[in-house]
Amino acid sequence: MLNLAEIFTISGFQVTFLIPEHIEKGPRFSNIHARFAHYPSFRFKTFSDGLPSNHPRTGERVKDLFESIDIKTKPHFRDLLESGESTSNGRGPWTCIVADGIMSFTIDIAKDFKIPTILFRPFSASCFWTLFCVPKLIEAGELPIKGDTDMDMVVANIPGMNGVLRLRDLPSFCRVEDVTDPQLQHVVSETHRATNAYGLILNTFQDLEESAVTQIHSEIPRLYTIGPLHANLKHARASHARNSLTKEDRxxxxxxxxxxxxxxxxxxxxxxxxxxxxxxxxxxxxxxxxxxxxxxxxxxxxxxxxxxxxxxxxxxxxxxxxxxxxxxxxxxxxxxxxxxxxxxxxxxxxxxxxxxxxxxxxxxxxxxxxxxxxxxxxxxxxxxxxxxxxxxxxxxxxxxxxxxxxxxxxxxxxxxxxxxxxKSVCDGGSSCTNLVRLIEDIKLMNELKSS
CATH class of the missing domain: 3.40.50.2000 (Glycogen Phosphorylase B;)
Incomplete structure (x- = not known):
């Protein structure tokens, strides 16, 4: 997400990057503020995910994060859009929200303020499409996975990827014996919500995951496959500084x-x-x-x-x-x-x-x-x-x-x-072309907002 934000900044946009405050206040937080200081149009702003600073936010405990974001972060986000802060210090109004794909609540809130939302899902296209097809797997009886199920059984009901995955290769959220499992339902629901956004950004390239990309495009016409993002960023800037929120041992x-x-x-x-x-x-x-x-x-x-x-x-x-x-x-x-x-x-x-x-x-x-x-x-x-x-x-x-x-x-x-x-990130490559299209689409949003 930070790589994408820097690409937007280099492309002439004013960018506000929302970062969880527990990361910024953590002992291993990098000097990322200093690195971005030479971009006057870029700024960080913190928000709360509602969990205490000592919460691990990893492993099985990540489900707590989903619940807390729903309860705590949503109202904070609405307050931010209502505050009018975007136009402070000579900055223009917000043109577009680019949100993590697991935070689809941004779509409805931003719509109230007539701001389009593009979701960015940091998963592979193949995983996104697999999660999108979970209802088909349930309908076909391939899910849930029972205790005595052969985990090497090939999954047959993912269009465009039939025969690619075994049960053990499905996303870990699918390893449940009850398809009403809250975490599975949440992830699948968030995946389908992408169809309500203005568009979807995926960090992949056409030649790598062509089948999955083609299937997703049939459901979400405004699909921007612009990966590898870190490589696209290298092409966009002269320096090769690393966008890491964590201190690195060089x-x-x-x-x-x-x-x-x-x-x-x-x-x-x-x-x-x-x-x-x-x-x-x-x-x-x-x-x-x-x-x-x-x-x-x-x-x-x-x-x-x-x-x-x-x-x-x-x-x-x-x-x-x-x-x-x-x-x-x-x-x-x-x-x-x-x-x-x-x-x-x-x-x-x-x-x-x-x-x-x-x-x-x-x-x-x-x-x-x-x-x-x-x-x-x-x-x-x-x-x-x-x-x-x-x-x-x-x-x-x-x-x-x-x-x-x-x-x-x-x-x-x-x-x-x-x-x-x-090749994908070079001039004329699929990811380079899609990145240009994404930037032009956001510029058009800005023109429409100004007119």
Missing amino acids: ECLLWLDAQPLKSVIFVSFGNMTVLKWQQFIEFWHGLVNSGKPFLWVIPDNLIECGRQILVEFLEGSEHHGKVVDWAPQEEVLSHPAIGCFLTHSGWNSTLEGIYESVPMICWPFYADQQVNSRLVGEFWKIGLDMKDICDRGIVTNMVREVMETRRDEFIKSAQEMALLAR
């Missing part, structure tokens, strides 16, 4: 400089994954036993048992690899020392890995990640899918398969996919 880049070509496993499960201690131990031993050096991102909330036991465990183990709180991921993935990306298959991470042609080992945690890992392993052939397994022997074997026995095969496939990604 010393890891110096450590990578000292490693041989394509020798290092980069390990990051994002900032929402929560590992049990035994899962961490399996990954640790699997990596160590592989004999490959690794760079592992371990934020405070990664492991259930907390940071202190982890610190004690890691003491004296530096010779196996390097551990950091957070890393400049785009730069790490582009570093010549990286030979493999062990990832949770979050969509940003997946796209960044594709763009830098890094083969992946996927261990999805929740949400869209199950879908993404299936595509990486089975259809794009740029890595291996390790979902629903956490075993040190398998970790070791998969690392060796990606970095040794099938190394050339995976590198070739990854380079071919990276070429398509890079």
